Each structure stands twice: as C-alpha cells, then as structure tokens.
Amino acid sequence: AGLGVSPWRRAEFDDLSVTPVAPVGDVRYLHGQSLSASGTGFHPGYEPRKAVDGSVQSMWHSEWSPLAPLPRSVTVDTGRTRRIAQVTYQPREDGNHNGVITRYELATSTDGVSFTPAATGTWPLDTTRKTITLPGVTARYVRLTALDAGGGYASAAEIQIGVPGT
16 A cells, blocks of 8 residues: 655645455456456446556446446456456445446356356445455456446446466
8 A cells, every 4th residue: 555645745644544455365466457348338438448447546337328228248358368366346436326336247258259157246336346256267358247236327447357376
C-alpha cells in the first residue's frame, strides 16, 4: 500500500484504516498490460479494456442509451493458456450501484470459442471486491457474465486474473 502527500506539507489522517487481506494461497495477479478484453457491448467511453487497465477509476459499462438488457459479459484474454486460480471483480466505486453485478456466471475457454461454465453465484449489491476461486482450471479466456445487476446494467471497475504463484 502507498500513500502520497506533498513533501512541503504535513499530512494527518484521522480516518485511515488498513485492513489485512487473508491469504488464499500462493496467487499472483497478471498485470493489466498483459491482458485484453472484449464484451457483449459497452457504452461509448466505457470500453471492456477499461475493466483490465489496472485502474478502478475507469470501468467497463454496458450500454445505457439505448439500454442493452442483461445478460452482458466481459471476456478477458490472458494471452496464452495457463492455470487460473482466482478471478476478482471490483465493482464501480463511485457510489452509484448501476451495473454492480449481483448474480453471475463465470466461464473459461482455451480457444475463445467454446466456453465451459466454471462458477456461478450471487453477490451483495455493494462495492466490496469479490473473489472467485477456481481449483484445477486451465484456460486462456475468462468470461464474466452479469445475469442480474444494479439498475439492469452491467459494469466492472476492474477484473483481475490470479494464477498460481511461483
């Protein structure tokens, strides 16, 4: 974690907290620059690539004018077939719940054409980071599909792909 402040001014924080994350095994996340993403649609300015760009300030968002109904999905290409241990989904953090995925399906593929369901589930309508653990999955492509989401839209501030650490 890092916190930057001006070198010429004092900085005091009375509401800062650091919460340790419980280890879930030896997992490392692929760098966003090594990933690409495509989707079943997007609103202009909210392209799928923004879901893997390493910044929670940008996001992928399904089209809202005209409204593109669910389901909507984002497919992440990891560049090559590899063991996938985890996928994390970071909802948008701007206080708006439109597009926050609450029911999902995760599917994987080695060729980008045939996808195999790997996980399904539900999440609360909040901004906490969600983690899907995938034991024994080998894939190049990972597709997160929003089946239900806030406001009937779909969005992702960040999707991370975790691989076994070395």
